[in-house]
Amino acid sequence: MNAGTKTGAPAVDDDLAAGMRAQRLRDLIVGRREFLNLRQEEVADRLDMSARNYGNWERGVVKEWTDGKLFQLATALEMTEFQTVRLFLIAVDRLPDTRPIGGRGCVEGPSLDAFLFDYAAMMEALSLPTFLIDHRWEVKSANAAYRELFRGLSHHPGAMPSASFLQFGLFHPDAPAILVDYRNWQLSMLAQLATGLERHDQDMNLRRLQRDVHQHPSLREAYLNDMQTWVLGAGADLVHHEGTARIIRHPDPLIGLQSCRLVEETPRALQARGLTRITLVLTELDAEGAADLMCPRPTPCGV
Structure with missing residues (x-):
């Protein structure tokens, strides 16, 4: 196996993982919108953006998922706390950190x-x-x-x-x-x-x-x-x-x-x-x- 093959393998794995993450995110967003019987245009109105730009959100054409964007999306799609946590985990691989999610561990004594x-x-x-x-x-x-x-x-x-x-x-x-x-x-x-x-x-x-x-x-x-x-x-x-x-x-x-x-x-x-x-x-x-x-x-x- 040559050096080019060795250095190229991780990139292929990264691309595959990114593709799977993008598909999971799309399934969550589109699935939630369809459950609510909303058109893309209706969700776009809730987000105060064009339907084209919102369509890019569903397709994953977003340069960076900020907390603000994700919370706006969760609100527009009437997501519960559970769904919002899942949205963050899929989109940015972490829990929300600008809203309190859950309490601290129970203090004994x-x-x-x-x-x-x-x-x-x-x-x-x-x-x-x-x-x-x-x-x-x-x-x-x-x-x-x-x-x-x-x-x-x-x-x-x-x-x-x-x-x-x-x-x-x-x-x-x-x-x-x-x-x-x-x-x-x-x-x-x-x-x-x-x-x-x-x-x-x-x-x-x-x-x-x-x-x-x-x-x-x-x-x-x-x-x-x-x-x-x-x-x-x-x-x-x-x-x-x-x-x-x-x-x-x-x-x-x-x-x-x-x-x-x-x-x-x-x-x-x-x-x-x-x-x-x-x-x-x-x-x-x-x-x-x-x-x-x-x-x-x-x-x-x-x-």
Whole structure:
């Protein structure tokens, strides 16, 4: 092999990688626009540019993707936080750094324990199920309404809702009985896992959870294929889901099926400790939501 061949090989590899990245970026941008049923001209109007210039954006004819351009594009295409992160990773191979994405790692120790003790007392006064999580969706504290929602569950190592909301939803055999529209719950939880891994790619607990997912064929298929397609449209993790309501079954028969929205309300004191507060807003299920229950749903895998 001559010197010219040796020096030329890396350039070919770089060109191939660049081409693949450009195609992934185009698939994301065009796919999102088509999901919204928008023409190029309509997106161009939102960006205050000509349709020709926007067409260059879709074709990848951009000299430099700045944070400003990417945030403008994400806004024009109504992208959620999850989709925006993916847009940055594909376009510039890094997370956004001009907007806060996620919190810091959870600070452990006596000061956290004391804070959680005081905050838990406040949460107990709330009538809606409320819980605190870290970036892994491990539950650090929960109120009585949350515990009541999941009372009577059979014990399952590593997948109890008092320990991890994600692992409960993905692996507990009783999860579909409570998370009634289970397919949507499952895909959004897998999207949440992907979001966590993109932000905390060295977190061994998240990587272990990902391995557990890959060990089960149905979850692996959903994670590698179905979730990617679902994200393009729904575009979200558990919380940032464009206001979509899901369906949940309360163990009290007088309450029964409820529409459920996950609402994030996180004061600075929690953010500083790497925690997020999630409230499950439960309301009476309408007729349309009840009709959706006729769709078949998968069952979770055992760990």
